[in-house]
Structures are given as C-alpha cells and as structure tokens.
Amino acid sequence: MPDAITTDKPTKTASRKQATVKPAATRRKAVPGAKHEDKLTAILRTAAQLFAQNGYEATSLDMIADRLGMHKATLYHYVNNKESxxxxxxxxxxxxxxxVMKSMEDRTIPVLERLRLFVRSLAEAQNNDFGRCLVLVGAGPLDNMTGDDIRQFQRRLDQTVRALITEGIASGVIRPCHPGMVSALLFGALNWVPRWYSGKGKFSIQDVADNFVETLVKGIGTGAA
Structure with missing residues (x-):
C-alpha cells in the first residue's frame, strides 16, 4: 500500500471531520448494559403500574408497549413473556x-426501635410502583417455581416480625401475646395502605407507618421500654 499523501492545507472534508471528533479525554464511555437496564427498568415500572391499576389478567403486552410508545415486538428484546x-x-x-431484615438481628438496638424501623421500611417498599404490584397482584399468576420464590420472601417478612415480638415478650417490653396474630394484624394493616394511599394528602407514607406502629406498640407494649 502506498504511503498517504500529505499536504500543508487539510481538505474541507478532513477539516469537517476533525471539527466533529471529540478529544479522547472528553468522550463518554458507554457503560456496558446500561441502556438495556434503563429500558428494562422502564418496561417493568410501566408494567407494574398497569398490573396494579387493571389487574394482571386484564393487562396485555400490547397495553404495556402502547404506554411506552414502542412496538410490542421490541418488548421481546428485554423480556420473555408477561409472566417473566x-x-x-x-x-x-x-x-x-x-x-432491613438482617438488621433486625442487631440486639444492640432496642427491639421496639427495630420494629419501628421495619414497619417504616416495609411501608415505603409497599407503596412504590413495584410494591403496590406485589400487594395488589401478588404471586398468584406465576407458576409454582417462580411464585414460590416470592412467597418464601413473604414468609421471611412474617418470621422477622414474629421474632421481634417474641424477643420483646422475653425482654418484658411487650406483653404476652401471640406473635403470629400480631404479625397478621400488622401486615393486614400495611397491606391495605396501597389500596387507599395516593400521596396527595397531608400525610407522607412515613407518617402513616409511624401512626400504625405507634398504635401497635401502645397496644402490645408494657411501657417498660
């Protein structure tokens, strides 16, 4: 191959190219998979909103694609099917x-303080787009294999509350009661919040959680803490 011909004056084409090329130090490096992850998150968030609003069965892939302004076929670049x-x-x-569940094992923090932290964290998680989807739709539409993963996590949440109540009874800060019943009472109250809470009123979700947990503590506490 012959050597490139050089001239003192660059051609117009070369000048134009040089003007549009950014220095290597200033060019942004694309994060591998970042664009895919952003699009996937948008798809999941939109789907979660529609599942919560309309129900799982009534929400189609076409509806999800329409809300996102994309073709249904494009969804399949990111997800396998509606169940996934x-x-x-x-x-x-x-x-x-x-x-949060792991931190509940830290006995250097008073048990009622840990219970308050757990309730606040759970209320916050349940009242975002994905949390509302879990509460309002649940794992029912999933097959046994994938649905069991979700149900196992929910059982761990229940076990965390039971362990806190049992610890509180043993230390004397919670009066004798049935830990399972207290857990059912707590989750029953919290699971109802996504059905009525809109975020447009004067109370934040943290205000709601604090109100719930204080009412609970006054009912089961001994006043020793």
Whole structure:
C-alpha cells in the first residue's frame, strides 16, 4: 500500500471531520448494559403500574408497549413473556428489605426501635410502583417455581416480625401475646395502605407507618421500654 499523501492545507472534508471528533479525554464511555437496564427498568415500572391499576389478567403486552410508545415486538428484546415481567416486578418490590431484615438481628438496638424501623421500611417498599404490584397482584399468576420464590420472601417478612415480638415478650417490653396474630394484624394493616394511599394528602407514607406502629406498640407494649 502506498504511503498517504500529505499536504500543508487539510481538505474541507478532513477539516469537517476533525471539527466533529471529540478529544479522547472528553468522550463518554458507554457503560456496558446500561441502556438495556434503563429500558428494562422502564418496561417493568410501566408494567407494574398497569398490573396494579387493571389487574394482571386484564393487562396485555400490547397495553404495556402502547404506554411506552414502542412496538410490542421490541418488548421481546428485554423480556420473555408477561409472566417473566410480573416476576421481575415482584422481585424489585423487595428493594432493600433483605438488608432491613438482617438488621433486625442487631440486639444492640432496642427491639421496639427495630420494629419501628421495619414497619417504616416495609411501608415505603409497599407503596412504590413495584410494591403496590406485589400487594395488589401478588404471586398468584406465576407458576409454582417462580411464585414460590416470592412467597418464601413473604414468609421471611412474617418470621422477622414474629421474632421481634417474641424477643420483646422475653425482654418484658411487650406483653404476652401471640406473635403470629400480631404479625397478621400488622401486615393486614400495611397491606391495605396501597389500596387507599395516593400521596396527595397531608400525610407522607412515613407518617402513616409511624401512626400504625405507634398504635401497635401502645397496644402490645408494657411501657417498660
């Protein structure tokens, strides 16, 4: 191959190219998978909203695609089917609750304080788009294999509350009661919030959670803490 011919004056084409090329130091490097993840998150969030509003069965892939302004075929670049969308939405609803449940084992923090933290964290997780989807739709539409993952996580939430109540009874800050019944009472109250809470009133979701937990504590507490 012959050597490139050089001239003192660059051609107009070369000048134009040089003007549009950014220095290497200033060019942004694309994060591998970031664009895909952003689009996937948007799909899941939109689906979660529609599942909560219309129900799982009444929500079609066409409806999800229309809300996003994309073709239905494009969805299949990111998800396999409607069931996989629901499963991923429910997994996202867990948020940081795994970390919160682990922190409930820290006995250097008074048990009633841990209970308050748990209720606040759960209320916040249940009242975002993914959390509402979990509460209002649940794992029922999923097959046994994937649905069991969700139900197992929900059982862990229940076991966390039971363990806190049992610990509180043993330490004397909670009066003798049935931990399972207290857990059912707490989750029954919290699970109803996504059905009526809109975020447009004067109370934040943290205000609601604090109100609930204080009412609960006054009912089961001994006043020793």
């Amino acid at each position: 969308i629901l499963y991923q939405c429910l997994v996202k609803s867990f948020g940081n609750l795994d970390t």
